[in-house]
Amino acid sequence: xxxxxxxxxxxxxxxxxxxxxxxxxxxxxxxxxxxxxxxxxxxxxxxxxxxxxxxxxxxxxxxxxxxxxxxxxxxxxxxxxxxxxxxxxxxxxxxxxxxxxxxxxxxxxxxxxxxxxxxxxxxxxxxxxxxxxxxxxxxxxxxxxxxxxxxxxxxxxxxxxxxxxxxxxxxxxxxxxxxxxxxxxxxxxxxxxxxxxxxxxxxxxxxxxxxxxxxxxxxxxxxxxxxxxxxxxxxxxxxxxxxxxxxxxx
Ligand code: ADP
Numbered sequence: 001x002x003x004x005x006x007x008x009x010x011x012x013x014x015x016x017x018x019x020x021x022x023x024x025x026x027x028x029x030x031x032x033x034x035x036x037x038x039x040x041x042x043x044x045x046x047x048x049x050x051x052x053x054x055x056x057x058x059x060x061x062x063x064x065x066x067x068x069x070x071x072x073x074x075x076x077x078x079x080x081x082x083x084x085x086x087x088x089x090x091x092x093x094x095x096x097x098x099x100x101x102x103x104x105x106x107x108x109x110x111x112x113x114x115x116x117x118x119x120x121x122x123x124x125x126x127x128x129x130x131x132x133x134x135x136x137x138x139x140x141x142x143x144x145x146x147x148x149x150x151x152x153x154x155x156x157x158x159x160x161x162x163x164x165x166x167x168x169x170x171x172x173x174x175x176x177x178x179x180x181x182x183x184x185x186x187x188x189x190x191x192x193x194x195x196x197x198x199x200x201x202x203x204x205x206x207x208x209x210x211x212x213x214x215x216x217x218x219x220x221x222x223x224x225x226x227x228x229x230x231x232x233x234x235x236x237x238x239x240x241x242x243x244x245x246x247x248x249x250x
Contacts, residue, residue, distance in 0.1 A: 008076035011169050011200050012038040012061050017070035018223075019056050030056040032223035033070070038202065040168070043195040045214035046204045053223040054204040055173055061202065062171045063091040075168055092121055096162030098172035102154040104146040104161070111142040114160045121165055132160040136190060152183035159190060169200035176207045188213050 019031040030053045038044055038061075046054050059065040063074055066087075072079045075094045082090065104113045111129055118125040133139045136156035146154055155175060162170055172191070176184035188210050195201045195215070205211055219226045 006076060007040070007168070009040050010037050010073070011040050011042075011075055012036075012202075013071075013073040014060075015071040017057075017060065017072055018068045019053075019060060019065070020068045029223050031060070031067070034220070034223070034225055035070075036218060036225065038169075038200065040200055041195075041198055043191070043201045043213070043215040044203070045211045045217045046202065046220065047206075047211060047217055048220035048226070052220040054220055056223075057220065058171055058173050058202070058204050062095050062097055063087050064097075092117060093165055094168045096159075096165070096167040096170040098155070098158050098162050098170065098175050100174040100177040102146070102151075102158045102178075104154055104157060106146055109143050109145055110138060110149070110157045113146070113157060114164055116164075117161060118164045123165070125164060128164060129160075132163055136160045150183070151179050152186055155179060155183075155187050156190065159187070159194075163194075167199075169202060170194060172201070172203040172205075174204055174206065176205065176210055181209075185209065 014037075015035045017031055017034045018029065021028045021030055032053075034053075034057065046057060048054050056065070060067055060072060060079075061074065063079065066072075066079055074090060077086075077090060079087065104110075105116070108116065111133065114132060115125055115129050118128070129142075130139070133142055136159055138153060138156055138160065141149060141153060141157070146157070149157065155178075159170075159175075170191075175191075176187055179187060184207060188207070191201050191203065191210070192213055201214075203210060203214065211217060
């Protein structure tokens with residue numbers, strides 16, 4: 001892989017962000033002028049009813065899609081100025097993604113699934129795969145295929161895969177949505193631990209425990225930011241909360 005990316009204090013900066021989709025003769029304003037910042041080391045929950053625009057926002061923050069208008073900076077880079085190749089590289093090297101449905105490739109073992117994003121980046125990562133599997137408690141599952149795993153194990157494998165390229169932020173879309181509450185709690189604990197180690201964690205969730213675990217919450221309704229109890233409009237960096245930033249993910 002190329003040299004390690006520059007570390008910036010503001011990992012996401014959005015100004016008057018919009019995303020519109022055509023639907024027949026109409027257009028859907030999935031995001032309708034959203035502005036906010038996310039500081040390095042934050043643990044942020046994105047809340048809101050179904051159809052509010054949460055996934056659209058997460059996809060934009062993850063460089064999976066581009067805004068219709070407004071300014072979006074991810075890890076210091078303005079998305080509008082990036083070629084497809086540079087956007088792919090940004091996504092691969094700086095962002096880890098976790099999905100509700102895990103997204104593991106069924107024909108690969110757990111270890112191979114975890115290693116895959118690194119192979120695309122041209123990195124040799126045997127030791128890191130070992131370390132990450134140990135971290136998520138799946139060392140004994142390394143040679144198993146996803147269908148042999150429980151839901152919680154699949155999600156922990158997906159989190160290990162998301163971390164393989166040492167991203168600057170971890171984005172998760174309803175990561176506990178397919179898990180029972182006890183299993184979901186183990187995944188929430190893992191997010192908590194990663195945040196404590198200094199990783200920026202951003203989750204879209206309906207899960208009250210996960211939302212409560214986050215350091216800050218923002219709510220979206222009809223494509224706009226809505227105020228919620230505890231949804232501070234100012235951003236407080238993790239350092240201001242008295243939690244030291246760990247070295248592992250920054
Ligand atoms: P949420 O994640 O909060 O449920 P979404 O971001 O998925 O909301 O969707 C916000 C709105 O945008 C919804 O009305 C949805 O139907 C619409 N939408 C999302 N993606 C597309 C798309 N690819 N094409 C057309 N409409 C879309």
